[in-house]
Amino acid sequence: MTYMEAILLGLIQGLTEFLPVSSSGHLAILSSVLGVETHGLTFEVLVHFGTLVAVFVVFKDDILNLLRNPFQKLSLLIIVGAIPTAIIGLTLEDTFEKMFASLQIIGFALLVTGALLWIAESIKNNNKGFKQMRYRDALIVGIVQGIAIIPGISRSGSTIAISLILGLDRKTAARYSFLLAIPVILGATLLKTKELITEPTFTGLYGPYLIGTIVAGLSGYVAIRVLLKFLQEGKLKYFSVYCWLLGMGLILLTTLN
Numbered sequence: 247m248t249y250m251e252a253i254l255l256g257l258i259q260g261l262t263e264f265l266p267v268s269s270s271g272h273l274a275i276l277s278s279v280l281g282v283e284t285h286g287l288t289f290e291v292l293v294h295f296g297t298l299v300a301v302f303v304v305f306k307d308d309i310l311n312l313l314r315n316p317f318q319k320l321s322l323l324i325i326v327g328a329i330p331t332a333i334i335g336l337t338l339e340d341t342f343e344k345m346f347a348s349l350q351i352i353g354f355a356l357l358v359t360g361a362l363l364w365i366a367e368s369i370k371n372n373n374k375g376f377k378q379m380r381y382r383d384a385l386i387v388g389i390v391q392g393i394a395i396i397p398g399i400s401r402s403g404s405t406i407a408i409s410l411i412l413g414l415d416r417k418t419a420a421r422y423s424f425l426l427a428i429p430v431i432l433g434a435t436l437l438k439t440k441e442l443i444t445e446p447t448f449t450g451l452y453g454p455y456l457i458g459t460i461v462a463g464l465s466g467y468v469a470i471r472v473l474l475k476f477l478q479e480g481k482l483k484y485f486s487v488y489c490w491l492l493g494m495g496l497i498l499l500t501t502l503n
Contacts, residue, residue: 260297
């Protein structure tokens with residue numbers, strides 16, 4: 247992987263991680279077009295960690311509040327949501343990793359993402375805050391986040407969408423989606439640490455991977471701000487159309503070939 251390829255992949259990751267269009271799907275598409283080998287989920291984890299820094303910056307007040315008062319309902323909601331995600335990720339990692347090679351699967355998954363966003367935007371009775379949020383809601387969001395490991399299923403898009411469908415207000419849905427990502431990404435990063443150090447083919451790629459991670463963090467910050475603006479203005483359906491067009495394009499491309 248060259249530095250330019252790492253910058254491009256990091257930029258795509260950062261922008262698409264928080265815009266509800268599937269970062270993993272876009273990385274897989276771009277990798278396929280460029281012929282770039284990203285070592286499966288290893289590069290995915292690194293650039294996700296870069297975008298995690300953007301979450302820390304934007305939601306620093308929430309994070310500091312959790313650190314000062316860890317024994318509160320929000321902390322328990324995050325734990326309940328993180329458990330099913332971790333179980334799904336650990337047990338089905340190999341299955342999900344194989345999907346990165348199939349542009350057709352990614353295409354169909356993008357259609358699902360688009361449908362979720364469209365349905366969520368049509369929900370009008372979403373007025374629950376964290377006080378009204380139930381642990382069952384957190385469990386459902388956590389399961390959806392686990393399924394979103396599938397390339398083409400947007401993590402931010404699917405978790406925000408299901409939160410809106412469950413009745414959470416827009417601000418709460420966004421905050422919970424981003425805060426729930428923190429333990430999951432940190433956990434995945436720790437699990438991959440040994441691989442990053444011992445993987446022979448990874449040696450010599452520290453420079454490009456580091457640059458890609460930094461670019462992902464910076465572009466991720468911009469993407470969060472854009473998503474929050476679109477979410478509050480009720481414009482998630484714009485992303486639905488994008489996902490549908492890209493998804494159908496991939497399906498047609500793979501079918502014709």
